[in-house]
Amino acid sequence: AQSVSQHNHHVILSEAASLELGCNYSYGGTVNLFWYVQYPGQHLQLLLKYFSGDPLVKGIKGFEAEFIKSKFSFNLRKPSVQWSDTAEYFCAVPRDDKIIFGKGTRLHILP
């Protein structure tokens, strides 16, 4: 069955630093992957998704993620973070008609 693991539970960066958040998935046939984000006080929302095609996926607010099949990874990246990127980020994988979420990474950006 599909599952995901996120390596970092808490990340602190300064503004303008580059970001990479790790996500690994377990093999389970066709691979579809999501990244969700939850800004402070806001509802969880979709950041980007991979279903098929180009393994480099671009999402909202300058985020991107690369699906690397050989490494079972779907890491989230942003070249230059802003204070407003402070949030909790969840990697997720569909399983049947449900979605299995990772435990989340809290990102704190220092101004």
Added chain:
Amino acid sequence: DVKVTQSSRYLVKRTGEKVFLECVQDMDHENMFWYRQDPGLGLRLIYFSYDVKMKEKGDIPEGYSVSREKKERFSLILESASTNQTSMYLCASSAGTGPYEQYFGPGTRLTVT
């Protein structure tokens, strides 16, 4: 825009009380979900529903029940609230079958004292 609303943002209840959390979606989605979110544990699925009057247990259904009498509404019930049910509860909906994205409500922060 898909809108998922939850009846309360904050709720304080006493141990042993029966608690109802309501969720309504306005996009005619077939699927609805209830999660609880706890620090360091991510989102854990409590119950979900594919259709009216239909429910399936998620990963942590103990101590909870659900009701779906109308397509747009999905209720989570804590029959006898306990302190270990203090948590953030998130409702979500998605369309049809397949790996469709889920749309989330703002959450209800429940405190059981």
